[in-house]
Amino acid sequence: MRNETEVVSTPKTVKKKTIHVALFLGFFRVGIFGYGGGPSSIPLVHKEVVEHYGWFTDDEFGDLLALGNTLPGPIATKLAGYIGYRVAGPFGMINAVLATILPSILAMIALLTTLSMYKDKAWVQGMTKAVVPVVGFMLAQLTWQFTKKSKAGMGWTQSIVIIVLSLVLMEFLNVHPGIIIGLLLLYAWFGTWGSSKKKQDEYVKASGES
Amino acid sequence: MILYWKIFLAFFIPGILGYGGGPASIPLVENEVVDRYEWMSTQEFSEVLALGNALPGPIATKMGGYIGYAQAGWIGALVGIFATVAPSLILMIILLKILMKYKDSDKVKRMTITVRPAIAVLLGVMAYQFFVSSYEGAGLLQTILLIAASFLFLERFRIHPAFVIAGALVYGGIFL
Numbered sequence A: 001m002r003n004e005t006e007v008v009s010t011p012k013t014v015k016k017k018t019i020h021v022a023l024f025l026g027f028f029r030v031g032i033f034g035y036g037g038g039p040s041s042i043p044l045v046h047k048e049v050v051e052h053y054g055w056f057t058d059d060e061f062g063d064l065l066a067l068g069n070t071l072p073g074p075i076a077t078k079l080a081g082y083i084g085y086r087v088a089g090p091f092g093m094i095n096a097v098l099a100t101i102l103p104s105i106l107a108m109i110a111l112l113t114t115l116s117m118y119k120d121k122a123w124v125q126g127m128t129k130a131v132v133p134v135v136g137f138m139l140a141q142l143t144w145q146f147t148k149k150s151k152a153g154m155g156w157t158q159s160i161v162i163i164v165l166s167l168v169l170m171e172f173l174n175v176h177p178g179i180i181i182g183l184l185l186l187y188a189w190f191g192t193w194g195s196s197k198k199k200q201d202e203y204v205k206a207s208g209e210s
Numbered sequence B: 001m002i003l004y005w006k007i008f009l010a011f012f013i014p015g016i017l018g019y020g021g022g023p024a025s026i027p028l029v030e031n032e033v034v035d036r037y038e039w040m041s042t043q044e045f046s047e048v049l050a051l052g053n054a055l056p057g058p059i060a061t062k063m064g065g066y067i068g069y070a071q072a073g074w075i076g077a078l079v080g081i082f083a084t085v086a087p088s089l090i091l092m093i094i095l096l097k098i099l100m101k102y103k104d105s106d107k108v109k110r111m112t113i114t115v116r117p118a119i120a121v122l123l124g125v126m127a128y129q130f131f132v133s134s135y136e137g138a139g140l141l142q143t144i145l146l147i148a149a150s151f152l153f154l155e156r157f158r159i160h161p162a163f164v165i166a167g168a169l170v171y172g173g174i175f176l
Helices: A003-008 A015-033 A038-052 A058-070 A075-113 A122-172 A177-190 A197-206 B002-017 B022-036 B042-054 B059-101 B106-138 B140-156 B161-175
Strands: none
Touching: A015 A038, A015 A075, A015 B161, A038 A058, A038 A075, A038 A122, A038 B106, A038 B161, A058 A075, A058 A122, A058 A177, A058 B059, A058 B106, A075 B042, A075 B059, A122 A177, A122 B042, A122 B106, A122 B140, A122 B161, A177 B106, B002 B022, B002 B059, B022 B042, B022 B059, B042 B059, B106 B140, B140 B161
């Protein structure tokens, strides 16, 4: 909108600026298309960060999501802030968080201070309703991707055991996902499967000073 | 000054106690805003929440921003947003920095692999919840129709999700 934006989009762009523009655009899209609160924006973040810009691999994104879920607080801003930080430092962090939250907060303040009648309008409710199954499908896509990755990492047997256990604990015993992830992390930390002796020695050497 | 401090506390506490993302922290926000500080009634709170849910974007920051604004203007909005976002984000950055430092070690690799099935379950459960709430809100026929359309556009034609969601918004505004 301002002249600066035009300068940024010229071919002579400094790389740093392009990254900030990309960060802003990516998370702006996440913010305005993520209906249903932060968790529904996870597939959108994945699309932008892994598939569109290639800043993170699927594995790294999985780590972010796992850790993000074991920590408290809103997930959308944790993801945006950390990704922004990794891609472009502290300013990138602020940029990505603002791009995620600002459009919707401004819309909210504008609507509530002027006319709050809209929320009961049939077309607004219709719009929200139609987005729900679409987001559901995107989450199903991500589910399948992570299932395939589990199999690639630890084989079907162990994947299925952990999937069934997690499902039973989460859904039927109402154990919080954060606790389950925490326990799995501990299991992986103290377990010894999948690591050769030589590599373990290397690790011990590498982490010796900590 | 005291008001800003109260706004900070009202959103800081749900921010560090709310496990499971923004929506999980909403009851905690209500506890602070309605019960402790009595800035609004339960009725008003649920109206703000309803509008917030009709708009896109993360819900926790929308609530923090709006309630902060309603209590103390633009600075109040900033305080509310900062208190919601900053604590958990700082924790995340520190922990991931440590993790990334050892990301080539076997232990960390094993941790990455071990949590994958749980992440799959987490996402699968969320997908299921979205389908159920769609079935309750829009009916079985519309839900199946929209899922089929999503499959077609996202998987087959590889269209960017933003356009698919925009399409769904237009469809919902007209037909639902």
